[in-house]
Structures are given as structure tokens and as C-alpha cells.
Amino acid sequence: MKILIVDDAMAARMMLKNCIPAEDNHEIEEASDGSQGLEKFKSFKPDLTFLDLTMPVMDGFETLEKIKQLDPAAIVVVLTADIQKKSIEKVEALGAYTVLKKLPTAEVIQKTINEVREKTGK
Amino acid sequence: MNNEDTAGILSELELEILQEIMNIGFGRAAADLAEVIDIFISLSAPKITVIEAVNLIRYVNTEISELQTCSIVEQPYLGEAKGVAFLIFPHGAEKEFLSYFQDKDIDSLESDILIDLEKEVLMEVGNILIGACIGKIFELLDGLITFQPPRVIIGEKFTDHYIKGSFSEDDSVITMKTSFSFEDRDVHGYLFLVNRGESGVTLKKALNEFWEKQNAT
Numbered sequence: 001m002k003i004l005i006v007d008d009a010m011a012a013r014m015m016l017k018n019c020i021p022a023e024d025n026h027e028i029e030e031a032s033d034g035s036q037g038l039e040k041f042k043s044f045k046p047d048l049t050f051l052d053l054t055m056p057v058m059d060g061f062e063t064l065e066k067i068k069q070l071d072p073a074a075i076v077v078v079l080t081a082d083i084q085k086k087s088i089e090k091v092e093a094l095g096a097y098t099v100l101k102k103l104p105t106a107e108v109i110q111k112t113i114n115e116v117r118e119k120t121g122k
Numbered sequence: 123m124n125n126e127d128t129a130g131i132l133s134e135l136e137l138e139i140l141q142e143i144m145n146i147g148f149g150r151a152a153a154d155l156a157e158v159i160d161i162f163i164s165l166s167a168p169k170i171t172v173i174e175a176v177n178l179i180r181y182v183n184t185e186i187s188e189l190q191t192c193s194i195v196e197q198p199y200l201g202e203a204k205g206v207a208f209l210i211f212p213h214g215a216e217k218e219f220l221s222y223f224q225d226k227d228i229d230s231l232e233s234d235i236l237i238d239l240e241k242e243v244l245m246e247v248g249n250i251l252i253g254a255c256i257g258k259i260f261e262l263l264d265g266l267i268t269f270q271p272p273r274v275i276i277g278e279k280f281t282d283h284y285i286k287g288s289f290s291e292d293d294s295v296i297t298m299k300t301s302f303s304f305e306d307r308d309v310h311g312y313l314f315l316v317n318r319g320e321s322g323v324t325l326k327k328a329l330n331e332f333w334e335k336q337n338a339t
Binding site (some may be wrong): 010011012015018054055080081084085086102 | 147150153166262
């Protein structure tokens with residue numbers, strides 16, 4: 001499966017990658033802001049995107065909106081420290097597949113990946 | 123990332139980890155406040171800077187315009203790390219905060235009572251944001267800290283009151299800064315955590331232990 005990680009924090013990207021089982025051989029790409037994330041989304045065409053909200057250049061809200069405009073069926077999991085109720089409602093309205101709070105556990109990430117695999121058949 | 127350590131206390135990775143931890147801490151803080159006063163708070167990516175104490179005022183003045191007139195909620199914390207949290211708002215923010223708690227009796231209050239009330243509200247907002255943020259940071263780092271009561275100071279007293287009295291020329295400080303704004307009001311602010319350089323050793327150890335734990339999953 002192709003997985004795109006969009007987060008401005010290198011530490012966050014590393015921690016998330018560490019939660020993804022290496023033996024599953026997923027193809028993983030990264031982006032460090034929303035604008036880069038959007039470009040990578042277009043070129044890499046991921047099956048699953050993990051997206052942070054609080055990012056410079058283009059935040060996660062705008063990135064999610066633009067991704068969904070490009071591909072309404074895109075599966076985007078928002079992984080964020082911004083756990084305000086209104087933020088969660090906003091991204092759900094924008095079409096996020098689900099919202100996970102930082103720090104996620106490996107179990108939660110693996111469960112999410114498995115759900116997406118079942119959904120997409122990848 | 124734009125984190126920086128000119129004093130050589132934290133490595134690049136440690137700075138990155140601390141930045142993400144601050145991100146999580148302030149995310150929690152914003153959620154707590156948003157629940158109390160039913161607003162949406164727009165957040166930004168935090169910035170970690172380690173500098174010599176002698177450069178702190180110049181640094182803060184660069185990061186925050188019109189510091190002299192700002193209202194600042196100051197709250198020291200002690201324990202495995204020692205520092206002071208400063209929640210900085212432009213002048214006038216306290217009136218905006220009070221409007222969130224508006225009731226029919228407020229307009230009839232005398233001005234000196236109103237000023238006290240504005241200060242109280244500012245302190246309470248500070249207490250919520252600072253407490254939740256620092257609490258979460260040190261929870262993630264398995265550290266125990268305690269807080270001293272918050273108080274409100276004006277920006278021009280920041281230099282005299284805190285900086286001149288608290289640091290020697292040899293000290294380094296670790297600053298963690300995040301900015302935020304309230305969606306339906308013209309209110310924005312900054313949270314600065316200033317840790318004495320001696321906390322750097324404790325922080326380094328805690329950050330590395332945190333990292334090892336995360337990578338052990």
C-alpha cells in the first residue's frame with residue numbers, strides 16, 4: 001500500500017513511521033508542509049494519507065480540502081495534536097476518514113492501516 | 123524546521139522532539155480552553171530556541187512586537203525542570219476575554235472593579251492554557267512539576283521584574299514559543315516557556331528516554 005505522511009515535525013513523521021510494520025513493505029513518502037503534501041499527493045497517488053493540521057505554508061484544513069477536491073475518494077487520516085472539538089468537526093465535515101489524536105500507539109495505526117486495506121483491497 | 127540552539131544544549135533531534143511535545147501540549151491546552159469558553163483557537167507550529175540569557179530580551183522583542191504594552195500572565199513551575207511560563211497578549215485582550223463571560227451585571231460595575239475582573243479572567247485563561255500545556259509536556263516526559271500561582275504583569279516590567287533578576291550572564295535559556303489566535307475575536311497571543319539552562323540536562327535525559335520509548339513500539 002502507498003502511504004503519504006504529511007507533518008511539519010520530523011520527529012512526528014519518524015514516530016509514525018515507527019508504528020507502521022516494516023514487514024508489510026508499504027511504500028512511504030513524506031511531506032513537511034501542506035503545500036508539499038498536496039504536490040506529493042498528486043505525484044505519488046497514495047492509498048492512505050496521514051495528515052497533521054498545524055503546519056506552516058498550508059495548514060492541514062486547507063490541505064485536506066484541496067486533496068478532497070482532487071480526489072473525493074481519497075482516504076485521509078488526520079493525525080493531530082489539535083484536539084479541539086471544533087477542529088475535529090471541521091475535518092470530519094471536510095471528509096477526513098478518521099481523526100486520531102497524537103501520540104498514536106502502534107496498535108491504533110496498524111488497526112487503521114488494516115481497515116484501509118480491507119476497504120481498498122490493497 | 124526553524125528551531126535553534128546557539129548555546130549547544132540540545133541536539134537537532136532533541137529540539138525536534140521537544141517541538142512536537144510542545145505541539146501536543148498546546149493542542150491539549152487549546153482544547154481545554156475551547157471547551158470552557160466555546161471558541162475555536164487557530165494554532166501554529168511551535169518554535170524551540172536555546173540562547174544565552176543575555177540575549178533573551180532582544181530575542182523576545184524580535185518575536186513579539188510592542189512587548190512593553192502587552193499583558194503577560196506569568197507562572198513559574200518547579201520540579202524536575204525549573205522555569206517560567208509567560209502567556210503574552212497584546213494590550214486590550216483582557217477586555218475581549220471578559221466578553222466571553224459577559225452577563226448583564228458586568229456593565230454596571232465600576233471601572234476599578236472591572237479592571238480587577240479583567241485581570242482575573244486573564245489569569246484564569248493563563249492558568250488553563252499554561253497548566254494544560256506544561257502539564258501535558260511533562261506528562262509525556264514522565265516528569266513531575268508543580269506550579270506557583272499565576273500573576274499578571276505588564277510588558278515593560280518583564281525586563282526589570284524577571285530577566286534582570288533571574289539570570290546571570292552565564293545562563294542559557296530554553297524557550298518554547300507558540301502563537302495562537304481566537305477565531306471570532308481579534309485576540310492573538312503567545313506562550314513562552316523559559317527554562318533555565320540547568321534544566322537542559324534533565325530535559326535531554328527525559329527527551330531521550332521518551333524517544334527510546336517511542337521507538338521501542
